[in-house]
Amino acid sequence: MTAEARTAVVTGASSGIGAATARALAAAGYHVVLTARRKERIEALAAELPDAEAYPLDVTDRAAVDAFASWLDRFPSLDVLVNNAGGAYGAEPVASGDPADWRAMYEVNVLGVLHMTQALLPALTASGDGTVVVLSSTAGLGTYEGGGGYVAAKHGAHVIAETLRLELCGEPVRVIEVAPGMVRTDEFATTRFRGDTAKAAKVYEGVDQPLTAEDVADTVAWAITRPAHVNIDLLVVRPRAQASNSKVHRTT
Numbered sequence: 520m521t522a523e524a525r526t527a528v529v530t531g532a533s534s535g536i537g538a539a540t541a542r543a544l545a546a547a548g549y550h551v552v553l554t555a556r557r558k559e560r561i562e563a564l565a566a567e568l569p570d571a572e573a574y575p576l577d578v579t580d581r582a583a584v585d586a587f588a589s590w591l592d593r594f595p596s597l598d599v600l601v602n603n604a605g606g607a608y609g610a611e612p613v614a615s616g617d618p619a620d621w622r623a624m625y626e627v628n629v630l631g632v633l634h635m636t637q638a639l640l641p642a643l644t645a646s647g648d649g650t651v652v653v654l655s656s657t658a659g660l661g662t663y664e665g666g667g668g669y670v671a672a673k674h675g676a677h678v679i680a681e682t683l684r685l686e687l688c689g690e691p692v693r694v695i696e697v698a699p700g701m702v703r704t705d706e707f708a709t710t711r712f713r714g715d716t717a718k719a720a721k722v723y724e725g726v727d728q729p730l731t732a733e734d735v736a737d738t739v740a741w742a743i744t745r746p747a748h749v750n751i752d753l754l755v756v757r758p759r760a761q762a763s764n765s766k767v768h769r770t771t
Protein backbone atom coordinates (compact mmCIF):
# COMPACT_ATOMS: atom_id res chain seq x y z
CA MET A 520 0.00 0.00 0.00
CA THR A 521 1.11 3.56 -0.62
CA ALA A 522 1.75 5.95 2.27
CA GLU A 523 -1.24 8.09 1.26
CA ALA A 524 -3.65 5.18 0.83
CA ARG A 525 -6.69 5.29 3.05
CA THR A 526 -7.82 2.01 4.53
CA ALA A 527 -11.35 0.63 4.28
CA VAL A 528 -12.65 -2.49 6.03
CA VAL A 529 -15.56 -4.35 4.44
CA THR A 530 -17.37 -7.10 6.35
CA GLY A 531 -19.12 -9.90 4.47
CA ALA A 532 -16.79 -9.35 1.52
CA SER A 533 -16.88 -12.99 0.40
CA SER A 534 -19.98 -12.57 -1.79
CA GLY A 535 -22.69 -10.29 -3.13
CA ILE A 536 -22.81 -6.66 -2.04
CA GLY A 537 -19.73 -6.91 0.20
CA ALA A 538 -17.53 -8.31 -2.58
CA ALA A 539 -18.80 -5.67 -5.02
CA THR A 540 -18.20 -2.94 -2.43
CA ALA A 541 -14.63 -4.14 -1.88
CA ARG A 542 -14.08 -3.90 -5.64
CA ALA A 543 -15.65 -0.43 -5.81
CA LEU A 544 -13.56 0.93 -2.93
CA ALA A 545 -10.39 -0.57 -4.40
CA ALA A 546 -11.25 1.18 -7.68
CA ALA A 547 -11.70 4.41 -5.71
CA GLY A 548 -8.12 4.09 -4.42
CA TYR A 549 -8.65 2.61 -0.97
CA HIS A 550 -6.45 -0.02 0.59
CA VAL A 551 -9.20 -2.57 1.27
CA VAL A 552 -9.31 -5.17 4.02
CA LEU A 553 -11.81 -7.87 3.13
CA THR A 554 -13.34 -9.86 5.96
CA ALA A 555 -15.82 -12.75 6.12
CA ARG A 556 -15.80 -16.28 7.48
CA ARG A 557 -14.90 -17.98 4.19
CA LYS A 558 -11.15 -17.45 3.99
CA GLU A 559 -10.56 -18.82 0.48
CA ARG A 560 -13.14 -16.54 -1.07
CA ILE A 561 -11.82 -13.32 0.44
CA GLU A 562 -8.24 -14.33 -0.29
CA ALA A 563 -9.11 -14.98 -3.94
CA LEU A 564 -10.83 -11.62 -4.31
CA ALA A 565 -8.09 -9.74 -2.45
CA ALA A 566 -5.55 -11.23 -4.84
CA GLU A 567 -7.48 -9.77 -7.79
CA LEU A 568 -7.57 -6.25 -6.41
CA PRO A 569 -4.73 -3.74 -6.75
CA ASP A 570 -4.26 -3.03 -3.04
CA ALA A 571 -6.15 -5.38 -0.77
CA GLU A 572 -5.82 -8.11 1.80
CA ALA A 573 -8.02 -10.68 3.46
CA TYR A 574 -8.68 -11.31 7.15
CA PRO A 575 -11.05 -14.17 8.06
CA LEU A 576 -13.51 -12.98 10.68
CA ASP A 577 -16.84 -13.88 12.23
CA VAL A 578 -18.45 -10.59 13.27
CA THR A 579 -20.50 -12.33 15.96
CA ASP A 580 -17.30 -13.35 17.79
CA ARG A 581 -16.39 -10.34 19.94
CA ALA A 582 -12.95 -11.63 20.96
CA ALA A 583 -12.06 -12.20 17.30
CA VAL A 584 -13.32 -8.74 16.38
CA ASP A 585 -11.18 -7.17 19.12
CA ALA A 586 -8.12 -9.08 17.88
CA PHE A 587 -8.86 -7.82 14.37
CA ALA A 588 -9.01 -4.24 15.67
CA SER A 589 -5.52 -4.67 17.18
CA TRP A 590 -4.23 -6.19 13.92
CA LEU A 591 -5.44 -3.07 12.08
CA ASP A 592 -2.97 -0.96 14.08
CA ARG A 593 -0.37 -1.81 11.42
CA PHE A 594 -1.98 0.67 9.00
CA PRO A 595 -1.22 4.40 9.14
CA SER A 596 -4.94 5.12 9.51
CA LEU A 597 -8.31 3.43 9.47
CA ASP A 598 -10.74 5.51 7.49
CA VAL A 599 -13.81 3.49 6.53
CA LEU A 600 -15.80 0.62 8.01
CA VAL A 601 -18.53 -0.92 5.88
CA ASN A 602 -20.79 -3.06 8.07
CA ASN A 603 -22.22 -5.29 5.36
CA ALA A 604 -22.16 -8.82 6.87
CA GLY A 605 -25.70 -9.97 7.48
CA GLY A 606 -28.54 -12.00 6.18
CA ALA A 607 -32.01 -13.46 6.54
CA TYR A 608 -32.70 -16.95 7.84
CA GLY A 609 -36.21 -18.24 7.16
CA ALA A 610 -39.40 -16.53 5.97
CA GLU A 611 -41.95 -18.01 8.34
CA PRO A 612 -44.74 -15.91 9.84
CA VAL A 613 -44.32 -14.64 13.38
CA ALA A 614 -46.68 -17.39 14.57
CA SER A 615 -44.31 -20.17 13.53
CA GLY A 616 -40.85 -18.58 13.14
CA ASP A 617 -38.00 -20.41 14.84
CA PRO A 618 -36.60 -18.37 17.75
CA ALA A 619 -33.15 -19.76 16.90
CA ASP A 620 -33.37 -18.06 13.48
CA TRP A 621 -34.46 -14.80 15.10
CA ARG A 622 -31.53 -15.01 17.50
CA ALA A 623 -29.05 -15.76 14.72
CA MET A 624 -30.33 -12.83 12.66
CA TYR A 625 -30.00 -10.52 15.66
CA GLU A 626 -26.48 -11.81 16.28
CA VAL A 627 -25.16 -11.03 12.82
CA ASN A 628 -27.26 -8.05 11.70
CA VAL A 629 -27.28 -6.16 15.01
CA LEU A 630 -24.56 -7.42 17.34
CA GLY A 631 -22.17 -7.91 14.42
CA VAL A 632 -22.55 -4.23 13.54
CA LEU A 633 -22.21 -3.30 17.21
CA HIS A 634 -19.04 -5.35 17.74
CA MET A 635 -17.32 -4.01 14.64
CA THR A 636 -18.32 -0.42 15.25
CA GLN A 637 -17.31 -0.42 18.92
CA ALA A 638 -13.97 -2.09 18.22
CA LEU A 639 -13.00 0.11 15.25
CA LEU A 640 -14.44 3.44 16.36
CA PRO A 641 -11.34 4.64 18.25
CA ALA A 642 -9.18 4.22 15.13
CA LEU A 643 -11.84 5.71 12.85
CA THR A 644 -12.06 8.76 15.12
CA ALA A 645 -8.26 9.04 15.37
CA SER A 646 -8.06 9.20 11.55
CA GLY A 647 -9.65 12.65 11.76
CA ASP A 648 -12.07 11.76 8.95
CA GLY A 649 -13.70 8.40 9.60
CA THR A 650 -16.78 6.85 8.03
CA VAL A 651 -19.05 4.11 9.35
CA VAL A 652 -21.45 2.58 6.84
CA VAL A 653 -24.36 0.42 7.96
CA LEU A 654 -25.80 -1.74 5.19
CA SER A 655 -29.29 -2.11 6.57
CA SER A 656 -32.24 -2.74 4.29
CA THR A 657 -35.67 -1.43 3.44
CA ALA A 658 -36.57 -4.20 5.93
CA GLY A 659 -35.08 -1.83 8.51
CA LEU A 660 -37.69 0.80 7.71
CA GLY A 661 -40.92 -1.16 7.22
CA THR A 662 -42.22 -4.67 7.54
CA TYR A 663 -43.71 -7.37 5.30
CA GLU A 664 -45.41 -10.72 5.86
CA GLY A 665 -42.95 -13.49 6.55
CA GLY A 666 -40.19 -10.99 7.24
CA GLY A 667 -40.62 -10.62 11.01
CA GLY A 668 -37.26 -11.83 12.32
CA TYR A 669 -35.20 -10.18 9.58
CA VAL A 670 -37.24 -6.98 9.79
CA ALA A 671 -36.76 -6.86 13.57
CA ALA A 672 -33.01 -7.31 13.17
CA LYS A 673 -32.64 -4.75 10.38
CA HIS A 674 -34.66 -2.27 12.43
CA GLY A 675 -31.96 -2.83 15.06
CA ALA A 676 -29.24 -2.01 12.53
CA HIS A 677 -31.16 1.12 11.50
CA VAL A 678 -31.38 2.20 15.14
CA ILE A 679 -27.63 1.73 15.60
CA ALA A 680 -26.98 4.07 12.66
CA GLU A 681 -29.49 6.69 13.82
CA THR A 682 -28.30 6.65 17.44
CA LEU A 683 -24.61 6.59 16.62
CA ARG A 684 -24.99 9.62 14.35
CA LEU A 685 -26.52 11.57 17.23
CA GLU A 686 -23.88 10.41 19.68
CA LEU A 687 -20.96 11.21 17.35
CA CYS A 688 -22.17 14.67 16.37
CA GLY A 689 -19.10 16.90 16.80
CA GLU A 690 -16.66 14.02 16.22
CA PRO A 691 -14.87 13.60 12.87
CA VAL A 692 -16.85 10.49 11.94
CA ARG A 693 -19.73 10.22 9.46
CA VAL A 694 -22.45 7.60 9.89
CA ILE A 695 -24.02 6.54 6.62
CA GLU A 696 -26.89 4.08 6.28
CA VAL A 697 -27.64 2.47 2.93
CA ALA A 698 -30.96 0.62 2.81
CA PRO A 699 -31.43 -1.44 -0.36
CA GLY A 700 -34.67 -3.00 -1.49
CA MET A 701 -34.61 -6.06 -3.74
CA VAL A 702 -31.09 -7.01 -4.78
CA ARG A 703 -30.47 -10.20 -6.74
CA THR A 704 -27.26 -11.60 -5.29
CA ASP A 705 -26.05 -15.19 -5.60
CA GLU A 706 -26.56 -16.21 -2.00
CA PHE A 707 -28.95 -13.95 -0.06
CA ALA A 708 -32.26 -15.64 -0.99
CA THR A 709 -30.73 -19.12 -1.09
CA THR A 710 -29.45 -18.63 2.45
CA ARG A 711 -32.88 -17.38 3.53
CA PHE A 712 -34.56 -20.50 2.11
CA ARG A 713 -31.88 -22.83 3.49
CA GLY A 714 -30.45 -23.84 0.15
CA ASP A 715 -33.78 -24.21 -1.70
CA THR A 716 -32.80 -22.56 -5.00
CA ALA A 717 -36.29 -22.91 -6.51
CA LYS A 718 -37.81 -20.90 -3.65
CA ALA A 719 -34.97 -18.42 -3.88
CA ALA A 720 -35.54 -17.93 -7.63
CA LYS A 721 -39.23 -17.16 -6.98
CA VAL A 722 -38.24 -14.01 -5.07
CA TYR A 723 -37.04 -12.42 -8.32
CA GLU A 724 -39.45 -14.14 -10.74
CA GLY A 725 -40.92 -11.76 -13.32
CA VAL A 726 -39.17 -8.72 -11.82
CA ASP A 727 -37.63 -6.54 -14.49
CA GLN A 728 -34.07 -5.94 -13.32
CA PRO A 729 -33.77 -6.29 -9.56
CA LEU A 730 -30.80 -4.31 -8.26
CA THR A 731 -27.40 -5.96 -8.61
CA ALA A 732 -24.65 -6.10 -6.01
CA GLU A 733 -22.76 -3.62 -8.20
CA ASP A 734 -25.68 -1.14 -8.12
CA VAL A 735 -25.58 -1.13 -4.32
CA ALA A 736 -21.78 -1.01 -4.17
CA ASP A 737 -21.85 1.99 -6.49
CA THR A 738 -24.26 3.71 -4.09
CA VAL A 739 -22.11 2.88 -1.06
CA ALA A 740 -18.92 4.06 -2.75
CA TRP A 741 -20.64 7.27 -3.90
CA ALA A 742 -21.78 8.06 -0.35
CA ILE A 743 -18.30 7.36 1.06
CA THR A 744 -16.49 9.46 -1.52
CA ARG A 745 -18.51 12.66 -0.89
CA PRO A 746 -16.45 15.43 0.74
CA ALA A 747 -15.77 14.84 4.44
CA HIS A 748 -18.33 17.41 5.61
CA VAL A 749 -21.15 15.77 3.59
CA ASN A 750 -22.95 13.04 5.53
CA ILE A 751 -25.41 10.98 3.50
CA ASP A 752 -27.54 9.96 6.49
CA LEU A 753 -29.83 7.43 4.85
CA LEU A 754 -30.02 6.30 1.29
CA VAL A 755 -32.91 4.06 0.21
CA VAL A 756 -32.27 2.34 -3.08
CA ARG A 757 -34.72 0.04 -4.86
CA PRO A 758 -35.20 -1.27 -8.37
CA ARG A 759 -37.71 0.71 -10.47
CA ALA A 760 -40.02 -2.33 -10.43
CA GLN A 761 -40.33 -2.18 -6.63
CA ALA A 762 -42.31 0.63 -4.98
CA SER A 763 -42.38 -0.75 -1.43
CA ASN A 764 -41.49 -3.92 0.46
CA SER A 765 -44.77 -5.48 -0.67
CA LYS A 766 -45.47 -3.69 -3.97
CA VAL A 767 -43.39 -5.30 -6.71
CA HIS A 768 -44.31 -5.27 -10.39
CA ARG A 769 -43.99 -8.75 -11.92
CA THR A 770 -44.44 -9.59 -15.59
CA THR A 771 -45.27 -13.24 -14.85
Ligand SMILES: NC(=O)c1ccc[n+]([C@@H]2O[C@H](COP(=O)([O-])OP(=O)(O)OC[C@H]3O[C@@H](n4cnc5c(N)ncnc54)[C@H](OP(=O)(O)O)[C@@H]3O)[C@@H](O)[C@H]2O)c1
Pocket residue numbers: 530531532533534535536537554555556557558576577578579603604605606607627631654655656657698699700701702703704705706707708710732
Ligand atom coordinates in the same frame (compact mmCIF):
# COMPACT_ATOMS: atom_id res chain seq x y z
N1 LIG B 1 -29.87 -9.13 -1.28
C1 LIG B 1 -30.80 -8.31 -0.86
O1 LIG B 1 -31.93 -8.29 -1.39
C2 LIG B 1 -30.51 -7.34 0.25
C3 LIG B 1 -31.38 -6.25 0.40
C4 LIG B 1 -31.15 -5.35 1.43
C5 LIG B 1 -30.10 -5.53 2.30
N2 LIG B 1 -29.29 -6.60 2.16
C6 LIG B 1 -28.20 -6.74 3.13
O2 LIG B 1 -26.98 -6.53 2.46
C7 LIG B 1 -25.94 -7.30 3.07
C8 LIG B 1 -25.28 -8.18 2.02
O3 LIG B 1 -26.27 -8.98 1.42
P1 LIG B 1 -25.99 -9.87 0.12
O4 LIG B 1 -27.22 -9.84 -0.70
O5 LIG B 1 -24.69 -9.51 -0.49
O6 LIG B 1 -25.94 -11.31 0.80
P2 LIG B 1 -24.87 -12.50 0.76
O7 LIG B 1 -24.31 -12.66 -0.61
O8 LIG B 1 -25.56 -13.64 1.41
O9 LIG B 1 -23.70 -11.94 1.67
C9 LIG B 1 -23.70 -12.00 3.06
C10 LIG B 1 -22.26 -11.82 3.51
O10 LIG B 1 -22.24 -11.77 4.94
C11 LIG B 1 -21.21 -12.64 5.38
N3 LIG B 1 -21.53 -13.12 6.71
C12 LIG B 1 -22.66 -13.77 7.13
N4 LIG B 1 -22.57 -14.06 8.43
C13 LIG B 1 -21.36 -13.58 8.86
C14 LIG B 1 -20.69 -13.57 10.09
N5 LIG B 1 -21.22 -14.14 11.19
N6 LIG B 1 -19.47 -12.98 10.17
C15 LIG B 1 -18.90 -12.42 9.07
N7 LIG B 1 -19.50 -12.39 7.87
C16 LIG B 1 -20.71 -12.97 7.78
C17 LIG B 1 -21.12 -13.75 4.36
O11 LIG B 1 -19.82 -14.29 4.30
P3 LIG B 1 -19.33 -15.66 4.99
O12 LIG B 1 -20.47 -16.64 4.86
O13 LIG B 1 -18.12 -16.02 4.19
O14 LIG B 1 -19.01 -15.28 6.40
C18 LIG B 1 -21.37 -12.97 3.07
O15 LIG B 1 -20.16 -12.43 2.58
C19 LIG B 1 -26.62 -8.07 4.21
O16 LIG B 1 -26.46 -7.34 5.40
C20 LIG B 1 -28.08 -8.09 3.78
O17 LIG B 1 -28.92 -8.25 4.88
C21 LIG B 1 -29.45 -7.50 1.15
